[in-house]
Amino acid sequence: MNNSCVFCDTEEKFLENDLAFAIYDKYPVNPGHMLIIPKRHVADYFDTTIEERQAIDKLIMESRKLLDEKYKPDAYNIGINCGEDAGQTIFHVHVHLIPRYKGDLDNPTGGVRGVIPEKRIY
Template identity: 55%
Template sequence: MKDFTTISDDRILYKGNYFFIIEDGFPVSPGHLLIISNEVRKDFFELNEEEKNNLPKMIEKAKELILAKYQPDAYNIGMNCGVDAGQTVFHFHCHIIPRYTGDMENPRGGVRHVIPTKGSY
């Protein structure tokens, strides 16, 4: 998939002026959501000012949607910007990943572990 323009309307949980929210097709935890830009933008750095200003509101909306069905203990919020960061779909999307006590043996460092040997401190 090169972008999210073919997402069917029945997958959309919420649609705003700049973004829409869907369940991740390959969730890493129950309730894993994606916030996707309505306009195709390659990554966060291509969002315009209005989009960047609206993103925190959409993160809060995603949390609200998650809490309607799940009871997570924490969250990871992340974006992959570029091939070397792991981006595979070049249409802005932000992962909202609910975390649950015990889902990892030692979650300390969180997203720092995207480079496994460098995450510990």
């Protein structure tokens, strides 16, 4: 555990298993935006173990089921920022599970390609 890490210190766990947990994003893109986080403090997704990735994946599926029931989104984006130049600001791996709703963006073409706005629509 890293005492200076907001994810290591959180007690707001919405779902959890032995190796990971899920919380609602404090700055949601859309209603229901969740973060799925390994319990072990590790900065980069590429440094997680296969067991951690499986635990994260299980929570993504559980979270989706709950979000489907509570928010009834039309679609989802799943994303991970790996490194400062990819936009990572908290250096403890976290997977964004973002519910998407018809009309939340005029033209959603390109989806996650929007991280570089001029490349989103092709």
